[in-house]
Amino acid sequence: MPSIDLSGKAAVVTGSGRGLGLAYAHALAAHGASVVVNDVDEAVAEAAVKSIAEAGGKAVAEVVPVGTSEAAERLVNRAVEEFGRLDVLVTNAGILRDKVLWKMTDEDFDAVLTTHLKGTFTCARAAAVRMREQGEGGSLILVGSPAGQRGNFGQTNYAAAKAGIAAMARTWSMELGRAGITVNAIVPVAATAMTETIPAFAPYIEAMRNGEPLPDFLRKGEGFGTPEDCAALVPFLASEAARGVTGQCVGIGGDKVALWSHPQEIRAAYADGGWTPETLADAWPTSVGAEPQSVGIPAPKFPEA
Secondary structure: OEEEEOOOEEEEEEOOOHHHHHHHHHHHHOOOOOEEEEEEEEHHHHHHHHHHHHHHOOEEEEEEEEEEEEEEEEEHHHHHHHHHHOOEEEEEOOOOOEEHHHOOHEEEHHHHHHHHHHHHHHHHHHHHHHHHHOOOOOEEEEOOOHHHHOOOEEEHHHHHHHHHHHHHHHHHHOOOOOHHHEEEEEEOOEEOOOOOOOOOHHHHHHHHHHHOOOHHHHHHHOEEEEEHHHHHHHHHHOOHHHHHOOEEEEEOOEEEEEEEOOOOOOOOOEEEEEEEOOHHHHHHHOOOOOOOOOOOOOOOOOOOO
C-alpha cells in the first residue's frame, strides 16, 4: 500500500473555513502539506487555522471572497510568500441561491456563477501560471456536485456552474498535461448544512451528531457520510500515487467511491441525404429516442418502516 506523503508541498483550499472545505484542508495538512485556508469570515478562517495547528499541521488564513482575478492572485501569492511554492489547489468555495427558473433573479444567477464557476476559473488560472513557472507539476482539484452531473430542481445556477466545472476539468487536463499538472473534479456527497435541509436526511444527520453512526444503507447504498469521508480523495489526488489520474470526475461519500462517466453518444440513427422533421418524428420513438436519459439526482432509497 503506497504511503501518501505531501511533505514539502503547499496547498490552497478555497472556502475552507468549515464543512467540506475544512475537512479537505485538515486532510492535506495531516499528510504533510502546508495549507492556505480561505474564507470570507476572518474569525472562521482563523479558527480553522488553529484547529489544523492543534492537530499538528501547518496553515495560514487568507480572508477574501473568491471570484475575481485579484482574489485568486492573493491566494496564490500568500502560498508563495508563506511556503515558497504552490503545488495543490482545491476550489471548494461556493454559495447557494436556490430558486425555480421563473423566480430566479439575475442577481441570484450571477452570484452563484461568480463564486463557483468564475472563482474556479480565476483561481485555477493563477495556480496554473505559478505551477508552470515552478516546472514541477501540480494538482488542480475542482469541486463538482451531483447537481452538475444530473441537474437538480431549483438549482439552475448551481447545476450550471458545477456542470461547467466538470467540463473545465476535462479541458484543463489536456491543456496542462505537458506541464505535469493533473486536473480532476471531485463529486462529494456528505452531511453538510445543505443536505441537512433535506427532510429525509435530517434525522440521520442529527443522530450522527449525537454520536450514532450512519446506517449502512446510507454509507454504502447512497454513498452518504461525513465531510471527513469525502476528504480522503483530496490527498490522494494531490499525491504521486495519482500522477496518472487526470481529466476525471470522481464521486465519493460514506463508504463509496465512484468514477462518473463523461457525456457521450449512446445511440445513433442515419438517413440517406439527411433528416427532415417528418422523418425524425417517424424514426425517433424506435431509434435514438427509444431509451431517453433520466434527469435529476435519484431520490434516496430508505428502508421501509
